[in-house]
Amino acid sequence: MSAITIPHEHEVSPGLWALAWRRLKADRIAMISLAIVAFFVAMMLASSLGLVAGDWSKEVGTNYATPTWFKDDVAPPPPPGTPEGKPQDDPTVQAEPHAEGKGAEDRKDESSVVDPLADVLKEVRTETANAVQAPVVARLETLPFGADKWGRDVLKKVIKGSETSIFVGLASAVVAVFLGTILGALAGFYGKWIDDVMNWFYNIFTSIPYLLLILAIAAVLNKKGMFTIILILGLTGWTGTFRLIRGEYLKHKEREYVRAADAIGASNTRRMFVHIFPNVSHVVLVQISILVVAFIKTEVILSFLGFGVPVDVVSWGSMLNEAQSEMILGKWWQLAAAGTTMAILVTAFSLFTDALRDALDPKLK
């Protein structure tokens, strides 16, 4: 008689992440939000790789071209004599007659003024006059989301703006959470004077009103650019994460598994980052997602107040800034496009964060 062996499959109990993912998958709102966030991130990546909206600064429409779906209210044609409808920066169509030609009656006095560039300019004029005229591309009267004052496509600006806004949000959240986690871990794990010093720092940062603090740093740095904004937001945004992580480390360092690690001779760094960190990593993740939303909004505020991105970079904040003087003229599309897009992303991200926090909460197992 031979022994019958029943194949036995070990049931591997799911880990924290697998459980969290399972719970997240069951949440319909979370999945829809995730899809929206993923769509925006994909849009950002495509834009930064130059696949879409690479030519956002090209002037394709007329000054404040109306949105296509709103064309019943198309602006009346421009007054005669204005160069509407002609590409402004196309050098071959724009050249005005030089004074030697039309309208030079008053320049006929005898003059001793000799232009050192006269010979070069003469050559240049002959050259440009003989050059093949580029075809005149008529500017569009309507565009899907309308155009801004220079005639740039608002849809492309929104996409290009997402690149700045989302990238700034993500990058500065990573910087802030990184800082908060390291400082929180040090303060919570070591305690004593290190904790006191860190708390003193924390109190200074939190006692200054947030917006004033970032505006003050922006004014001191006085250099516009994405990197500056990331730095400002990262340096000012770490406090919340610090407080939470410090609390977690205070709690965890007394737990048995950490004491056991200590007993077998694990170093401080190892206990902090190999043993305790994985157990608080869900807090870090939730913090990142909360801060991304907050920082997207702050970047918009900074750019709106004129401390944000430089003139050749577009962000949702700079679009809203431009829109503030357009509203009174009845040109609402730039405000609507930037505002709606931002509202959708921020709402989706917030809902996703909320679901993520629930999914990662071990008490809800």
Next chain:
Amino acid sequence: MMGVWRSLAMLILGAMATGAPAADMGKTLRITFQVAETGFDPVRIHDYYSGTVIETVYDSLLGYDYLARPSKLAPRAAELPQVTDGGRTYTFKIRKGILFTPDAAFKGKRRELVAEDFAYTIKRFLDPKNRSPYAFFFEGKILGLDDLAAEAKKSGRFDYDRKIPGFEIPDSHTLRIKLKDPDYTFSQILAFSQTSAVAREVIETYGEESNFHPVGTGPYMLDKYVRSSKIFLKANPDYRKETWDFKPGADPRDKDIVARMKGKQIPAIGNVEISIVEESQARMLAFENGETDLEYQLWDVSTRFMTEDNKLVPDFVKKGIRLDRIVDPEITYTYMNTLDKIGDQPNPVGGFTRERIALRRAIAMAYNLGDQIRIIRKNQSVKAEYPIPPGVTGHEPAWKNNIRHDPAGANALLERVGYKKGADGYRSQPDGTPLLIRYSTTPDERGRLFAELMKKSMDSIGVRIDIHIDKFPELLKAEKQCRLMVRGAAWIADYPDGDNFMQLLYGPNAYQSNNACYKSAEYDKLYEKSKLMPDGAERNKLYREMTKIMERDTPWIMNDSRYRNTLLHKQVVGYKKHPILHADWVYIDLDKRAK
């Protein structure tokens, strides 16, 4: 109690003496400035807005007839001068009984305006301590004054007590000014608000703070003041009897203005509340909500209140709002610093080598002025072809600037003189070093628009620019030290003569009004010659020649002259924009019933 009765009696007597009813303290005119003031010491300020307040708080020797067009000088603190000695001697008779408003500096005594105050004021322009941006008004003109200034530069102290042959004061109310050479614009200079008289005691009491303690003899006095936010003026109770009595001109509106204003006391309105509101949208909404009585400089929102043929929109007409429209006697221009170095840094747009002139020319050819007028100004400006704007003596209406918008030509020009494009599409200097132009602008929406336009224009010729952003007063400060590279500026006539514009490029005026810090021996020689000539064909010919030199060296990109569209609520009576006066609202009234 006695004191009260006495005051009452004085008040009644005062009212009887003037004949016309005094300023109505129950009326408040509410207006705005789009840029914050920099101070109220006439000699030390250099902006239009501070100048507006100064015009009402102090008295200049001469003023303007409110209705006469073209603008015509009129007596103010003094009668019109007697000009003798072939235009070298100006004798002013100062009106008697003009009092400074009370101030602690006078130690409780009333202080009368005398000839010595004007001599003191003019001397202050040349005191190096004051760093006056308007010193050029008097430099090289008055006998002995330049020597005094030269000594002060050496010793560090300006001797105000020293008598100089240029100022003779035969009696307390007569001032005789003696000039080195004939000067045909001298009366006009003395009608400019910044030459208004200050009292020496006040200036010496407040020292460096003199900018914030205005004590004058003008129709208004400073009541309350919150820096960069609110300026409250109230009618000066001791202001001399001045009755509105201007004669109507050819303008059909004049008759109505005269009918409603004749015989009123100047000023008729008791209080003026000035709010500093930088954004046009906020100013527009404040006007529409009735929070201000008159509003101007709204070109960026002009499509809200103007039709395409530049008439007021029907909604506004229905509300009784009126529009007063003139082309300001101003030019706006973008200057390029022509010094070889800015501080100790090399200046890529400076110098007069063939390459640098070509670079400046190419920048001017690439600048898209059409877009500035059409998009930023909303067609509310006219292109400036000549450095002297319309409405100012010496303007050449048929002149066409030699530099036209031509990016293709600019590109070809740069290519030929050695500014080659690199792989990134941007050009480097002929010696191979990178080319980077710094463009300075303000942190507001308007500043951003100009920066965008400049960036776009420079991109079209492959010139890389760096946008430098700072507050308006900071930019002005740096500009007066020749520390800015490229910036847009505006100059509105201080007096309606071409000289006031042609001096903007006179070499010795660098660090004052010559923002490009431009110095051309050829230009300076012609300018000095033109100074000695009255207005006429001969002087105009010199101006044309100077303009050609300017176009050749291209220290400026000529921009535009803006339309001033002043919106008036129906309660505003008697308003007509004066081309030179800043505070023309001193001559208007408010009709309370019309509100």
